[in-house]
Amino acid sequence: MSQIAALALIALPLTAQQHKVTQAEVDRITRDAILIDTHNDVTSLTVEGYDIATPNKRGQTDLARMKGFLGAEFFAVYVGAEYVNGNRSANRALQMIDTVRTDIVAAHPNDFVLATTAEDIVRAHNEHKIAALMGIEGGHAIEDSLRLLRDYYTLGVRYMTLTHFNTNNWADSQGDVDNPKVTHHNGLTPFGKDVVREMNRLGMMVDISHTADKTFWDALETSSAPIIASHSGCRAVSSYTRNMTDEMIKALAAKGGVVQINFGCEFLSQRYFTDSKPLQAALREQYRAAMKIEDPTARQAAIEKLREEFTNKVPPATLADVVAQIDHAVKVGGIDHVGIGTDFDGVGCVPPELSSYNKFPALTRALLEKGYTAEGIKKIYGGNLLRVMRAVEQRARELRSMPAIHSEIAKQ
Numbered sequence: 001m002s003q004i005a006a007l008a009l010i011a012l013p014l015t016a017q018q019h020k021v022t023q024a025e026v027d028r029i030t031r032d033a034i035l036i037d038t039h040n041d042v043t044s045l046t047v048e049g050y051d052i053a054t055p056n057k058r059g060q061t062d063l064a065r066m067k068g069f070l071g072a073e074f075f076a077v078y079v080g081a082e083y084v085n086g087n088r089s090a091n092r093a094l095q096m097i098d099t100v101r102t103d104i105v106a107a108h109p110n111d112f113v114l115a116t117t118a119e120d121i122v123r124a125h126n127e128h129k130i131a132a133l134m135g136i137e138g139g140h141a142i143e144d145s146l147r148l149l150r151d152y153y154t155l156g157v158r159y160m161t162l163t164h165f166n167t168n169n170w171a172d173s174q175g176d177v178d179n180p181k182v183t184h185h186n187g188l189t190p191f192g193k194d195v196v197r198e199m200n201r202l203g204m205m206v207d208i209s210h211t212a213d214k215t216f217w218d219a220l221e222t223s224s225a226p227i228i229a230s231h232s233g234c235r236a237v238s239s240y241t242r243n244m245t246d247e248m249i250k251a252l253a254a255k256g257g258v259v260q261i262n263f264g265c266e267f268l269s270q271r272y273f274t275d276s277k278p279l280q281a282a283l284r285e286q287y288r289a290a291m292k293i294e295d296p297t298a299r300q301a302a303i304e305k306l307r308e309e310f311t312n313k314v315p316p317a318t319l320a321d322v323v324a325q326i327d328h329a330v331k332v333g334g335i336d337h338v339g340i341g342t343d344f345d346g347v348g349c350v351p352p353e354l355s356s357y358n359k360f361p362a363l364t365r366a367l368l369e370k371g372y373t374a375e376g377i378k379k380i381y382g383g384n385l386l387r388v389m390r391a392v393e394q395r396a397r398e399l400r401s402m403p404a405i406h407s408e409i410a411k412q
Contacts, residue, residue, distance in 0.1 A: 021368045026361050029374050029381075034071035034125045035360060036382035038159075038260045038339065039135065039209075039231035041076045041346030047099040053108055058300070060344035063111055065356040071382055072121045072131035074230065075100045076346065077157060079141040081166035090148055093141040097134060097155050105132050116156050118389040121382075135207065135230060138164035139171055139195065146198050158389070159205035159230060162192070162215060170195060172212035174241055187214035188222065196222045203396030205388065209242070209260075209341070216248055225395035226256035226388045231341035233259075233267040234328045240266045240273050246332045253333035256391055258384045260341030261325050265349035268325055269317035272349070276314045283310060307348065319353035323366050326380060335376050339385045 042061035046052055056062040066073070077096040083089045105112045113124045115131035124131035134155075139162045142148045149160070165175025167182050170192035176182045188196070196219055199206050206227040208216045219227060229252065235243040242262075244252070249259055265272040283306055290302035329338040344350065353362050360381075367377050 019369055019371060021365050025368060025374065026364050029364050029368075029377055030069065030361055032374075033378045034121060034382035034386070035069060035357070036072040036074075036121065036340065036385045037070065037344070037357075038074045038228065038341040038385060039076055039137075039262075039346070040073050040342060040344050041078055042344065043075045043096055043099050043104075044078055045345065046103045047095055051107070052104055053111075056345070058304075058345075060342070060350060060356045062356075063108065065358040066130055067111065069357040069360050070130055071125045072115065072133060074133045074135045074159065074341075075104065076137045077134050077141070077152075078137040078346070079164070081138070081140070081164060084140050084166070084168075087143060089138075089141045090143050093136060093152065094155075097152070097157065100132060100134050101156070114156060116158055117393060118386045121386065121389075133158050135159040135161065135205075137161045137210075138166070138168075140164070140166065140168040142195070144169050144191070146194065149195065149198060149204075150202065153202045153204050157204065159207045159228065160199065161207040161210050161230060162188075162195070162219060163210050163212075165210060167212075172215045173210055174212050175210065177212045184212075187212070187218035193218065193222045197224075199223075200225045200392075200395055201399045203393050205392050209262075213245075213248070216244075217251075220251055220255060220257075223255075224399075225392045226258075227252065228257055228385075228388060229259045229341075231260055231262040231264075231343045231346075233262050233325050234332070236332075237325055237328050238267060238270045238273050243267060249329060249333040249337075253337035256337075256388065258337050258339045258388055259329055259333060260339040260385070261322065261329065262347070263322065263342040263344065263350045263354060264347030265317040265321075265351070267343075267347075268321040268351070272314060272317050272321075276310075276349075279310060279313055311349070316349050317351050319351050319362060319366055322351060322354055322363060323370055326367070327370060330380075335379055336384055336387070338380050340381060 040061055053063045077093055079089050079092045083092045105114045111130060112132045113129045115121050115124055115133050121131040134157045136157050162171045163173035165173055167173045167176050167184055170189045172184050172187055196206055200223055206219055206223050207230045208219050208227060209229045209232045229244060233243040235245045244259060286306055293299035293302055326338060364377060
């Protein structure tokens with residue numbers, strides 16, 4: 001090599017001198033990291049009878065693709081807005097909790113173990129089992145009752161997303177922020193702040209994915225423990241409003257929280273988000289018609305045909321988009337404040353290169369090539385979330401040792 005060529009190589013930026021990754025490095029991280037996914041919607045299938053130990057031909061989650069790669073799963077206790085009518089939210093929440101406890105954990109005891117603490121997750125990893133945890137998606141599930149909130153905690157729920165796409169009686173959602181027919185609160189109501197404080201007292205993580213921006217700021221100010229965004233992303237990379245601004249990510253990190261990166265294509269890619277919007281509008285009526293087909297097989301076939309048409313016209317996001325989202329979040333919030341919240345089986349599109357947990361080695365390799373260390377990747381994959389869980393658990397112990405502070409709230 002000539003002296004000029006050598007000097008040119010030295011002058012190259014570090015990112016251009018790509019790290020040569022070995023398979024042994026990837027395998028070691030796969031083995032040692034505790035991969036924690038903070039949001040998975042396969043429960044919407046298991047509650048209808050799907051066995052997670054059988055191939056999931058419609059989505060991303062099944063036991064075969066989880067084993068050996070996934071350390072802990074926060075299964076979504078998803079309660080759709082339609083259950084608000086007739087006060088059926090609590091009933092649905094209990095059914096969703098039961099499908100985790102019965103259809104997943106009890107049905108497959110050799111593979112899953114119910115977990116409620118950070119140490120439970122570590123213990124499960126050491127026993128080569130998948131820790132099964134629960135997070136309520138949609139604060140309307142508590143039906144405006146702190147007693148129900150406490151019941152859910154007792155049953156094992158360890159985070160609650162304050163809203164879903166619908167504004168509830170005490171918190172504004174991002175999903176209907178521009179709807180003039182919806183009564184908004186300018187963030188959290190006084191009762192909504194009581195909900196956050198009671199979650200702190202219990203040791204339940206406060207999740208701000210799906211909330212309106214003002215609700216995020218109110219929750220961040222009210223909570224005395226770190227909060228999370230269980231399945232979100234960076235708005236600077238994709239302007240989808242479910243993502244967080246840089247200012248929000250910085251503030252979340254400053255209080256010890258984590259933003260968990262969503263693998264939904266619209267979260268990841270501005271190109272996909274922009275190109276998909278007109279097609280979504282064009283296909284919306286066809287999708288509604290398909291959903292009304294009575295025969296389940298015919299209905300699913302019609303839906304799959306529409307999905308295929310959509311994918312052919314709008315290519316999905318990529319592995320590189322996931323890396324870009326993670327990298328931006330790390331640059332803004334710091335390596336200690338980023339994690340993974342895939343939203344598997346809850347979004348219509350994910351990158352083909354990351355279509356389930358058995359493909360995470362590809363992300364590991366890509367992050368190593370980007371310059372991330374093994375320790376940094378382990379933090380992103382689960383270490384950061386474990387730290388937040390421990391902080392939330394510690395704060396709950398502190399608050400419970402000062403019962404006078406929350407005695408009035410506990411009576412509600």
